[in-house]
Amino acid sequence: MHVQGPSGFHLGHEKRTLIDTSLREIVAPAWSFHQGRTGRFMLAAAIMVIAGCTSGSGGSALGKDPEPAATQEAQAQAPGASSKFGPTAVGKKVDQFRGDFDKLKQNTLTRSQQLDTIRNQTAANVNTYNNLVGAIRSRLQMGSTPGNPELLANWSQAQTLLTQIDADIATLNTLSAQVSSDAGTSSFLLENIRAAYSLSGALEEDHRQLRLLEDEVNQNAIVIDRALLNLNAEINRQQQVVTAERTGLVQIAADINAGQSYPAQARNVRAIPPAAFAPVNFTDKKPLVKIVFDKPDVTYEPALYQALSTALQRRPDAVFDLVAVAPEGGNPSAAQKNADAVFQSMTNMGLPAERVAKGVMASNKATNLEVHIYVR
Numbered sequence: 001m002h003v004q005g006p007s008g009f010h011l012g013h014e015k016r017t018l019i020d021t022s023l024r025e026i027v028a029p030a031w032s033f034h035q036g037r038t039g040r041f042m043l044a045a046a047i048m049v050i051a052g053c054t055s056g057s058g059g060s061a062l063g064k065d066p067e068p069a070a071t072q073e074a075q076a077q078a079p080g081a082s083s084k085f086g087p088t089a090v091g092k093k094v095d096q097f098r099g100d101f102d103k104l105k106q107n108t109l110t111r112s113q114q115l116d117t118i119r120n121q122t123a124a125n126v127n128t129y130n131n132l133v134g135a136i137r138s139r140l141q142m143g144s145t146p147g148n149p150e151l152l153a154n155w156s157q158a159q160t161l162l163t164q165i166d167a168d169i170a171t172l173n174t175l176s177a178q179v180s181s182d183a184g185t186s187s188f189l190l191e192n193i194r195a196a197y198s199l200s201g202a203l204e205e206d207h208r209q210l211r212l213l214e215d216e217v218n219q220n221a222i223v224i225d226r227a228l229l230n231l232n233a234e235i236n237r238q239q240q241v242v243t244a245e246r247t248g249l250v251q252i253a254a255d256i257n258a259g260q261s262y263p264a265q266a267r268n269v270r271a272i273p274p275a276a277f278a279p280v281n282f283t284d285k286k287p288l289v290k291i292v293f294d295k296p297d298v299t300y301e302p303a304l305y306q307a308l309s310t311a312l313q314r315r316p317d318a319v320f321d322l323v324a325v326a327p328e329g330g331n332p333s334a335a336q337k338n339a340d341a342v343f344q345s346m347t348n349m350g351l352p353a354e355r356v357a358k359g360v361m362a363s364n365k366a367t368n369l370e371v372h373i374y375v376r
Contacts, residue, residue, distance in 0.1 A: 090202035094209045097196070100189055101213060104182060105220055111179050111227060118175070122168045122238065129161040129245070136252055146259035146299055155249070155256055162245055169238045176231040183228060186221045193217065254348035257301045287372035288320070293338050294368045301345050304373075308351060311375050318375050322346070324360045325370040332360055335369045342371045 087095075132154050139151060193214050197207065289307045291300045311318050324339035326332045339358060347353050363370075 088201050088203055088206060090196055090199050090206040090210075093192075093196050093199070094206055094213065097189065097193055097210075097213055100185075101217055101220075104185055104189065104217075107178075107182050108220055108223055108227070111175060111182065112223075114175055115172075115227065115231065118168055118171055119234070122165060125161050125165050125168070126241075129158055129165070132158040132161070133245075133248070133252065136256070140252075140255045140260055144256075144259045146302055147257050148259065151256045155252060158252075159249055162242060162249065165238065166242050169235060169242065172231060172235045172238070176228065176235065179224060179228045179231060183221070183224050186217060186224055190214065190217050190221070250348055254301060254345060257299070257345075258305055259302060285374055287323075288375050289371075289373040291338075291342060291371040291373075292368050293370065300342070301349075304342070304345060305349055307373070308346065308349060315375070319355045319357070320346075320351075321372075321374040321376065322356050322358045323372045323374065324358070325363050325366050325372055326360070327366045327368070328362055328364045330362070330366075330369065332362070335371070336360055338369055339371050342373070 136151050136154050136158070139148075144151060193210055196202075196210055288311060289300075289304055291298065291304070308320075311320075322339055322343055324332070324335035326335040339360070343353075343356060343358060346356060
């Protein structure tokens with residue numbers, strides 16, 4: 001049997017049996033007097049003896065001692081251990097914000113793809129349109145037959161393409177409204193994220209997730225704002241192009257009907273105030289141009305253009321009277337409709353509307369509907 005000093009000792013089997021026997025002899029009498037003061041004192045002493053004997057061996061006969069309550073509480077409050085209590089209210093909001101942001105980000109990606117698709121489609125339509133219009137103008141500059149059906153077919157196709165470009169602008173407007181809505185959603189989400197910082201009962205991890213999400217929303221907001229800016233610029237640019245080209249198509253139609261392009265100087269005639277006009281009696285006056293509508297499709301524009309050009313060369317400040325003529329007992333409304341068509345042709349040729357006065361009269365000499373043009 002080996003025995004060590006007080007600082008640490010090991011007992012053999014015989015010694016431990018002797019101690020256990022002694023303890024039973026001490027505890028049994030103490031238990032019999034547990035209701036009195038002496039009994040309680042002896043019980044406490046017995047427990048101290050047991051504790052002293054077992055401390056040296058590093059454990060009790062039942063196994064490892066349980067950890068103190070203070071240690072358990074410290075572990076419960078340690079970082080990461082609070083997940084035992086389930087998600088916090090702020091954590092749940094983070095999850096909700098994350099779901100909202102995922103939808104917003106997907107919308108941003110979808111809008112960007114839609115914009116690229118519309119741009120590619122519009123670019124293709126514009127290229128085809130410019131090719132058609134360029135070919136028509138080249139043919140007209142070289143001279144063509146009046147009302148050439150091939151040029152009219154190309155003109156019709158160009159008009160269809162211009163209508164499609166206009167429809168693309170409408171689609172861009174719809175897309176711009178959707179992107180504006182996304183921008184509002186982004187601002188609202190960002191406000192809610194920032195407000196969540198002040199909520200009680202959050203973990204450090206909750207705030208870390210809020211910061212990450214806030215950065216992502218800010219970055220996506222920049223993408224949304226840039227897309228909205230580009231969309232508005234694209235819409236304004238295309239609208240200006242379509243407006244100018246519609247005016248150009250009207251002029252091209254007049255050129256096709258005439259079989260040639262009108263000189264640029266004929267389109268820049270100076271306007272004069274409407275006050276220069278006064279009532280005129282056309283009964284005994286000879287018209288500069290007399291157009292007789294004796295069939296459904298009357299080709300009058302080439303002769304009309306030549307007459308107007310000659311008159312303006314002689315008198316650059318000349319003004320014109322456009323008179324719808326109906327036979328006695330005829331239909332003045334039909335005559336007026338023909339006069340409106342001629343007026344449109346005159347303005348298409350570049351003559352300012354302010355230099356044309358319109359009127360209606362009946363004639364006992366006319367057998368068909370007519371339109372007369374007089375020079376002041």
